[in-house]
Amino acid sequence: MLKIDNLHVEIEGGEILKGLGLEVGKGEIHAIMGPNGSGKSTLSNVLMGHPRYDVTDGTIEFLGEDVLELEPDERARLGMFLAFQYPSEVPGVSVANFLRTAVNSVREKELPPMEMYRLLQDKMKIMQMDPKFAERYLNEGFSGGEKKRNEILQMLMLEPKLAIMDETDSGLDIDALQVVSKGVNELRGPEFSAVIITHYQRILRYIEPDHVHVMLDGRIVTSGGKDLALQLEDKGYDWVRQEFGSAAQS
Numbered sequence: 001m002l003k004i005d006n007l008h009v010e011i012e013g014g015e016i017l018k019g020l021g022l023e024v025g026k027g028e029i030h031a032i033m034g035p036n037g038s039g040k041s042t043l044s045n046v047l048m049g050h051p052r053y054d055v056t057d058g059t060i061e062f063l064g065e066d067v068l069e070l071e072p073d074e075r076a077r078l079g080m081f082l083a084f085q086y087p088s089e090v091p092g093v094s095v096a097n098f099l100r101t102a103v104n105s106v107r108e109k110e111l112p113p114m115e116m117y118r119l120l121q122d123k124m125k126i127m128q129m130d131p132k133f134a135e136r137y138l139n140e141g142f143s144g145g146e147k148k149r150n151e152i153l154q155m156l157m158l159e160p161k162l163a164i165m166d167e168t169d170s171g172l173d174i175d176a177l178q179v180v181s182k183g184v185n186e187l188r189g190p191e192f193s194a195v196i197i198t199h200y201q202r203i204l205r206y207i208e209p210d211h212v213h214v215m216l217d218g219r220i221v222t223s224g225g226k227d228l229a230l231q232l233e234d235k236g237y238d239w240v241r242q243e244f245g246s247a248a249q250s
């Protein structure tokens with residue numbers, strides 16, 4: 001489904017990703033962990049086509065298409081979705097209006113208003129959100145947890161084939177973490193893959209990953225199963241640096 005090979009990315013002349021490789025199969029959930037500054041957010045931003053980054057080498061394929069040749073909206077129409085680490089506020093645009101536009105922009109034919117309404121009610125129920133929430137302006141005055149819930153609501157509405165979740169779990173209380181995880185698990189199935197970027201093992205207790213990768217200095221240096229996340233939580237990153245630090249720099 002997603003194939004990244006030898007990805008090199010620069011920002012303002014400094015190289016951040018230094019030959020990153022990653023393959024995500026259909027229906028798989030991958031977690032990426034790694035110390036601050038290792039390049040995790042850079043990876044998610046590049047996947048969605050953020051214009052600030054220069055891809056200097058390597059390839060990204062999604063469903064056989066060359067992602068680097070596609071504009072962000074074309075990537076979204078192909079089924080890629082990014083949950084942002086810091087969602088922005090959009091005063092004057094209600095959640096319902098935003099979602100209607102987002103859903104229609106990835107569909108060939110507009111969804112009739114009644115169906116859109118039902119879909120929204122349905123998904124808000126899954127996310128345990130008050131229906132009144134849909135009338136509020138996007139992210140304006142939302143608490144951290146509400147923003148994250150809203151992102152997952154958006155994901156449920158769009159039904160992407162691949163979700164990239166950048167620290168969706170940060171700042172969530174236990175209840176919100178469970179609701180957000182429930183939303184992701186709702187989509188889980190043979191047609192849905194996800195890349196979950198996280199600092200903590202706790203979200204992976206609710207969304208069980210098939211693969212866990214460790215990123216260090218712009219590369220994935222080691223991969224394993226869910227036990228790897230437990231090991232990282234237990235031992236930190238020093239052992240990764242000792243074992244793989246030189247590989248990351250070579």
Ligand SMILES: Nc1ncnc2c1ncn2[C@@H]1O[C@H](COP(=O)(O)OP(=O)(O)OP(=O)(O)O)[C@@H](O)[C@H]1O
Pocket residue numbers: 011012014016034035036037038039040041042043
């Ligand atoms: N606009 C920028 N200008 C210069 N350096 C940048 C810019 N954006 C990111 N970087 C640098 O790129 C490196 C990787 O940043 P990135 O946010 O991808 O890491 P991360 O692994 O997501 O970190 P964290 O876990 O702290 O969120 C950092 O050293 C950061 O300072």
